[in-house]
Amino acid sequence: MKTMMKTLFAAIACVLFVAASPLKNGYEVGDAVADFKLKNVTGKMVSLSDYASSKGVIVIFDCNTCPYSKAYNDRIIELNKKYASQGFPVVAIQPNDPAISPGDSFDEMVKLAEKKKYDFPYLFDETQSVARAFGATNTPHVFLLKNNGGKFSVAYIGAIDDAPRDAAGVNKKYVEEAINALLNAQDVPSNKTKAIGCTIKWKNA
Amino acid sequence: MKKLLLTAFFAIPSLLFAQQQAEIVKLKQLQEHINRKTDNIKIINFWATWCAPCIKEMPYFEKIGAERKDVDVTFVSLDLDLNPKPEVVYRFIERKKIQSKVLILDEKDPNSWINQIEKGWSGAIPATIIINGKTGQRKFVEKELHEGDLEKLISEIL
Numbered sequence: 001m002k003t004m005m006k007t008l009f010a011a012i013a014c015v016l017f018v019a020a021s022p023l024k025n026g027y028e029v030g031d032a033v034a035d036f037k038l039k040n041v042t043g044k045m046v047s048l049s050d051y052a053s054s055k056g057v058i059v060i061f062d063c064n065t066c067p068y069s070k071a072y073n074d075r076i077i078e079l080n081k082k083y084a085s086q087g088f089p090v091v092a093i094q095p096n097d098p099a100i101s102p103g104d105s106f107d108e109m110v111k112l113a114e115k116k117k118y119d120f121p122y123l124f125d126e127t128q129s130v131a132r133a134f135g136a137t138n139t140p141h142v143f144l145l146k147n148n149g150g151k152f153s154v155a156y157i158g159a160i161d162d163a164p165r166d167a168a169g170v171n172k173k174y175v176e177e178a179i180n181a182l183l184n185a186q187d188v189p190s191n192k193t194k195a196i197g198c199t200i201k202w203k204n205a
Numbered sequence: 206m207k208k209l210l211l212t213a214f215f216a217i218p219s220l221l222f223a224q225q226q227a228e229i230v231k232l233k234q235l236q237e238h239i240n241r242k243t244d245n246i247k248i249i250n251f252w253a254t255w256c257a258p259c260i261k262e263m264p265y266f267e268k269i270g271a272e273r274k275d276v277d278v279t280f281v282s283l284d285l286d287l288n289p290k291p292e293v294v295y296r297f298i299e300r301k302k303i304q305s306k307v308l309i310l311d312e313k314d315p316n317s318w319i320n321q322i323e324k325g326w327s328g329a330i331p332a333t334i335i336i337n338g339k340t341g342q343r344k345f346v347e348k349e350l351h352e353g354d355l356e357k358l359i360s361e362i363l
Contacts, residue, residue, distance in 0.1 A: 067255045067287055101257075137347070138329035162314040164287050171314070193316040196286045198256065199329035199348070 026135010029191045033145055033152040036130045038093065038123035039106075041113040046091070046121045048145075048152060055087030056146040056155065056182060058175065061136040062092045062122075064112045065103040066198035069139050071164050073116060076140065079160070079175060080120045088144075088179050090120040095131035096139070096201040104201070131200055138197030144178050144188075155182055158193030227282070227294055227307035232318045235281065235310055239322070243338035246359055248278045251332045254297045255287070258349035259331040263301070269355050270305045276359070277338075278305040283330060285311050337362040 027033060037047040051057050060076060062069050080090035098105035106124050113122045125131050134143055144156035156178035163169040178188040230238075239249055250266055252259035263280070270278035280303065282294045291309050298307055312318050319328045323345050326332055333350065335358045336343040342362045346354075 071287060137327035159316060162316060164315075165289065169313075174316075190316075194319040194326075194328040196253075196283050196315045196319075196328045196330065199258065199331065201258075 026133065027143065027154045027157070029154050029157055029188075031154050033143075033154060034133060036133070038125055038130060040121045040123050041106075041110045041118070042121075046123055048091075051089070051091075051147070051152075052150050054089060054147060056144065056179070057152065058083065058088055058090045058179070059134070059143040059145060060090060060092045060160075061095055061125075061131055061134070061139055061141040061143075061200070063094050063096045063101070063104045063139045063198070064108050065096070065101055066139045068164055068195075068197045071166075072140050072160055075160055075167055077116060077118070082176075083179055084120070086179070086183060088182075092118070092120060092122045093125050093130060094122065095125040095128050095136060097128070097203045099203070100201040128200075128203060136200060138195070138199055141197065142175055144175060144182075146182055156188050156191050158190075159195035162193075164195065222299075226303075227291070227298055227309050229285075229291060229309045229311050232310070232312050232321065235308060236321065238279065238308065239334065239336070240341075241338075242341075243277065244275075245338045246273075246276045246362070247334075247336040247338050248276060248355065249281060249334040249336070250278070251281050251283055251330050253282060253284045253287070253330060254293050255284070256330050260301075262331055262350045263303075265350060265352060265355055267304055280305055280307045282307060282309045285309060286315060333358075335359060335362060 033048065035047055035049045037045050040046045048057065058079060062076065076090060076092065084090065094104055094109055096104040109122055109124060136143070140160060142156065142158060142160055143154055145152040146155045156175065158174055160175050161170045162172040162174070174190060174193050178191065181188045239247070248266060248269070252263070266278045266280070269276050284294050285291065294307070294309055315328055319326055323334060325345050326347060329347060331349055332345070332347045334343055334345050344358050344362050346358065
């Protein structure tokens with residue numbers, strides 16, 4: 001009886017603890033990032049650990065169909081052109097469930113990457129586990145990672161810039177400012193921003 | 206001037222009606238609308254014409270707004286964030302025969318205003334705020350709503 005009571009108390013304590021701790025919804029700035037491995041449009045698997053020798057990685061949750069993704073498509077290509085050579089390549093990840101958004105199927109991803117001549121990986125997060133681990137909410141959603149001797153941590157989360165309508169109207173280039181700060185060993189000026197965007201099309205539970 | 210004349214000539218009266226129904230507002234006006242005390246339940250839904258899940262959930266909002274006198278529905282269009290022309294919204298209202306109030310938010314630099322509307326909002330749409338107009342108690346959800354969800358959310362703030 002005594003053991004039973006003990007077990008019961010332990011169980012109650014457990015429930016209370018779980019209920020009291022806030023739900024962890026992905027990474028915050030400063031958090032360590034777990035490795036992931038996803039299929040690229042080339043058919044090859046790509047891991048975060050493949051980038052162990054780069055200064056960081058610009059992870060962008062993106063897709064084919066969202067009008068914001070379309071509006072930012074050329075700016076994402078430009079980011080890679082500008083920063084891959086400086087040690088910050090782009091890795092794009094498509095998390096939408098093609099059952100809900102057929103235009104985001106793997107085949108359609110391959111077509112877009114070919115059409116736009118992507119010179120960076122465009123990975124399919126088929127189980128959506130990577131988007132969940134990161135806490136990505138919309139597309140395009142940037143997680144700028146910095147490499148601390150083989151271990152990646154989050155340096156910036158948010159939008160690419162402050163003007164989705166057109167690149168000409170941009171005042172604040174959030175991602176570029178963040179990378180430039182990291183390259184100069186300075187603090188990232190604004191390390192978290194928000195933007196309007198298409199919600200990620202999660203699989204029906 | 207020529208353009209204005211042409212527009213006046215070709216504009217169909219219904220599109221003008223949609224234009225009257227959908228007011229273009231700044232953040233301050235939207236906040237006043239959200240915070241204004243009333244005896245009713247206020248439902249504020251953030252959407253855009255390009256957002257498929259937003260359009261899918263709209264009928265539930267229209268239905269509850271039409272059926273319940275104690276519920277005021279407002280659709281807040283965020284179309285201008287991406288496309289400066291409000292006509293796409295007017296045409297949508299006309300085509301779908303939207304009965305609820307529509308506001309079109311005209312603000313730049315979303316990062317500067319998203320938190321001022323709701324701290325828990327990532328900026329992804331659809332997103333909905335449900336407010337008890339008397340007590341100010343509110344609920345925020347950032348996902349597509351389905352049949353019965355609005356009724357459930359309302360019951361949680363009464």
